[in-house]
Amino acid sequence: MPLSELLAIGAAICIALSGMLISELTGKVHVLRLARWQLTSAFVMTALVATILGGWRTLDQQALIHLALSSLFGIMIASTTYFATIYAIGPRSTALLFSLTSPFALVLGYGFLGETISLRQLLGIALVILGIVLAIGLKGGSREAAAKIAWAGIALGIVTAFGQALGSLFARPAMAAGVEPFTAMAVRAGLGALFFAGLAVLPLPAWRGSYIFTPRLMLIAVGAAFVGTGLGMSLLMAALASGKVGIVSTLSSMTPVVILPMVWVRTGKAPPPLAWIGAALAVVGTAFISL
Structure with missing residues (x-):
């Protein structure tokens, strides 16, 4: 297997592991505080x-505007809802819902950039949606409260995927103009970190109440940022530098599959068969869209 493909799979594993680490903070760190810790760490890295x-030289005023809009939707909004989705329905379902980013990006590219959509890509969208429905299920739950949490988590996951797709849409002109990838991510993460630092001075419930700071919690949050944004994005950038975009995009989207063994090890319970089938369909659907 070519090195670029191994790097792309490594990126998917890192993103999955990052989601597992974030799930360990459920009920312990508020999503706004977690976003501040994560984005500050990501910016520094x-x-x-x-x-x-020397990537700062590749920035200009127009690129900064596009990256700021990308940060608004892809970082400030999508990061918050991403963490909230993991807290609500767990990392496995969150990874599946994140697969909707590709269909959303495809539709946004068609609507705003005049890109075309082929029948194969339409089939890919259908497969992604089918995979999510099969793996997550739409039955709700035996108790009304649990059903509300599930539906709220699904809604947050959809917002996350759409926000990420919008973030990518606004970032495209900057990347096409030659902005260095790590510099672009630093701008996006830095603006997000400033936003959440500004929120920290407001009298919000996130900064008080039952959430107790411990070095261990911050270490987990920073570790998730390092594994996901630092190492994961580095592997993805390295894969894109030498591999074909479609293949790399598909392999790096295997997070819903690679996270299943992690959930199995962490909980001691094997995910149901439909979880494996749904995750596989989501990856195949992404391949149809990307290749």
């Missing part, structure tokens, strides 16, 4: 790499 690579 990516800004350091951008400085080493």
